[in-house]
Amino acid sequence: WSSTNFPWTKKLEANNKKVFGNHSFRPNQREVINATMSGYDVFVLMPTGGGKSLTYQLPALICPGVTLVISPLVSLIQDQIMHLLQANIPAAYLSANMEWTEQQEILRELCSDYCKYKLLYVTPEKVAKSDVLLRNLESLNGRGLLARIVIDEAHCVSQWGHDFRPDYKELGILKKKFEKTPVLALTATATASVKEDVVQALGLVDCIVFRQSFNRPNLWYSVIPKTKKCLEDIDKFIKENHFDECGIIYCLSRMDCEKVAEKLQECGHKTAFYHGNMDAAQRSCVQRQWSKDEVNIICATVAFGMGINKPDVRFVIHHSLPKSIEGLPSGVCDYIRVKHMIIQGQAEQSPWTAGCGRNNMKNSDGILEKNTENLLRMVSYSENDVDCRQKDVTESAKQLVELVKLTGQHFSSSHILEVYRGSLSQFVKRHRHESLSLHGAGKHLAKGEASRILRHLVIEDFLAEDVKKSDIYGSVSSVLKVNESKAYNLRSGEQRIVFKHTLSL
């Protein structure tokens, strides 16, 4: 596919230079373009910033007809349209939050004989819910003017990805209706099983797959233990390394976004927040300020930045752990909190208008398990990346497992830690746990250290968290259980646990 002998090669290269101002192609861009322009269905896995947009915008420009682009974020769509119009490429978008008259005008243009648009962006819920749009696409297709269908952030189609959106599941209808139109599915994050799921759900035929390495030499990751002075640390980090530069701080909850933004504002940074509790107007206002550099730090939930085209983003901080290791692997240990949010379906998913709701992470079809697994992998990454000195903690690990057994496997991790470190709290006394032989056996350990060993035991399956949602109040509680077959190996000395030592700030 890297050939430069396709009939369109000359036009491609000329337009890449003239219209997009690029001197060459980035890895896989030419290959993807050749494959999609040859009429194949194509699946592309390319890192963020790798240049996915060009792989459909350039073909859209040189092929007759309209390219339909399905993209989940209105802010991202607006950003793309702005760039296209600046390059004199006629493009429009349709989304549920637009005035009806405005939508009608765009739909009318699609029906005209000489439709001026080269690209039409829509949100996935438009495809899922708007018969009018489908009728217009049929009309375009009937006149041979539906050039290509692009599905951006295609991993959202798969229930096994970390970002499933119900409306994406409906997109299979496109291939059924427009069999002959090539589909181009793009993502920066997909495991092999997610890819399979996407290809199947979209009904792609003889699909050509391009994958690209994710090791980017100009990126570095680091994991820093979170302390109480976390916000001061962030302020210091930015002032010392990236003062007045652009960056994104990902937070788990809407409240965190606002809190972090306010604190950094007080420290003299130009900051805004971005999350799902804001209406469309507020969101586009932040988006505009961000693209005009009126603010340079955004505190946001995960939805912001899915492909935001800002070449000068210099840092990304995960104020809390990212929900999946497939996101940027840097973070700190908010494991228990994230886990509770996953169970309660509270972790924010979609602060745009795609109408996916906030609760699609609830435990249907094993999604809870999948999300928990992603989370554990992430925690394990954070724990192990921190440093290179080793420490044998087998003895403490054995004692903690024993303590879970001694207390009848009815107690939470925080209680086990309290007993292990010798607490004499009322709760400990009420259960007579101060009289256990292992009460206080972990006195010599710092709280963080003991808790790290316990978390490791859960991550590595020596212990299991039995998480229950209480029926009445919807609150979550979890107790630790012993996984006997794994614990046996630990007790018998067959398995040791060696830690890399944690660095402090």
Ligand code: ADP
């Ligand atoms: P992605 O969608 O993969 O995250 P984008 O399509 O937004 O990436 O591209 C990221 C940046 O790279 C944009 O600023 C874009 O203009 C630039 N870019 C894309 N292709 C090329 C190229 N061939 N040469 C130079 N810059 C490019």
